[in-house]
Amino acid sequence: QQQVKQSPQSLIVQKGGISIINCAYENTAFDYFPWYQQFPGKGPALLIAIRPDVSEKKEGRFTISFNKSAKQFSLHIMDSQPGDSATYFCAAVSTSGTYKYIFGTGTRLKVLA
Amino acid sequence: SAVISQKPSRDICQRGTSLTIQCQVDSQVTMMFWYRQQPGQSLTLIATANQGSEATYESGFVIDKFPISRPNLTFSTLTVSNMSPEDSSIYLCSVEWQVEAFFGQGTRLTVV
Numbered sequence: 001q002q003q004v005k006q007s008p009q010s011l012i013v014q015k016g017g018i019s020i021i022n023c024a025y026e027n028t029a030f031d032y033f034p035w036y037q038q039f040p041g042k043g044p045a046l047l048i049a050i051r052p053d054v055s056e057k058k059e060g061r062f063t064i065s066f067n068k069s070a071k072q073f074s075l076h077i078m079d080s081q082p083g084d085s086a087t088y089f090c091a092a093v094s095t096s097g098t099y100k101y102i103f104g105t106g107t108r109l110k111v112l113a
Numbered sequence: 114s115a116v117i118s119q120k121p122s123r124d125i126c127q128r129g130t131s132l133t134i135q136c137q138v139d140s141q142v143t144m145m146f147w148y149r150q151q152p153g154q155s156l157t158l159i160a161t162a163n164q165g166s167e168a169t170y171e172s173g174f175v176i177d178k179f180p181i182s183r184p185n186l187t188f189s190t191l192t193v194s195n196m197s198p199e200d201s202s203i204y205l206c207s208v209e210w211q212v213e214a215f216f217g218q219g220t221r222l223t224v225v
Contacts, residue, residue, distance in 0.1 A: 032212055043117075043205055043216030044156070089155060091214075099144065099209045103156045 002027060004092050006104030013111050019077040021107045023090035026071065030092035030102075035064065035075045038087045038106075047088070048075070080111045115140050115210040119217030126196055126224050133192045134220045136206030141186035146207040147179070150219070156205065162189050196224045 005024045013019045034049035050057045050064040057064045063076040090104040116139040126132050147159040159179055160168040168181040182190045193200050201224045206217040
């Protein structure tokens with residue numbers, strides 16, 4: 001019940017294409033859903049996050065779509081660029097508790113020039 | 114935001130020895146977290162460290178193997194004790210600041 005399932009494990013996209021990464025959760029106590037981007041040799045950094053009271057959030061080329069009834073959320077990267085090549089982690093958090101982050105398994109994205 | 118300095122950034126250690134990783138935050142925070150990230154894998158929470166109390170360890174992690182100190186609101190250490198090659202991993206310090214999790218750059222540990 002504490003797991004967050006993420007897919008795909010790896011993704012190759014052409015420059016200018018759309019990258020889509022999906023996550024699913026079980027625990028309805030989760031109320032904050034961030035996406036993290038990690039480059040080799042660096043710690044994860046927050047990319048974008050959403051709360052379940054909205055179905056979509058957009059920041060530049062990055063969009064989170066959230067489906068509360070299905071307990072799923074996804075990251076869309078529009079006009080993907082080679083600089084977006086990184087590993088992406090979704091996470092789920094219950095902000096009423098200890099703020100313990102449950103991370104997905106990660107998606108290694110490669111954008112071809 | 115919170116800026117985290119973690120050191121060392123990497124180390125190669127002999128099996129049976131111990132390594133202490135330091136984490137310094139530029140703001141006072143209540144909770145600090147230590148994660149392990151094995152190559153190509155996700156982040157696994159080792160323990161949560163609150164100032165002035167014993168760290169809380171996740172299932173599969175014990176204090177004898179991963180002792181943690183939290184002497185004040187800006188600093189914590191994680192020790193990896195009696196290391197074996199299976200401990201080769203990236204260890205990450207993290208803090209929660211206004212819901213968002215901030216991470217250090219990680220310590221890449223190789224045990225030979």
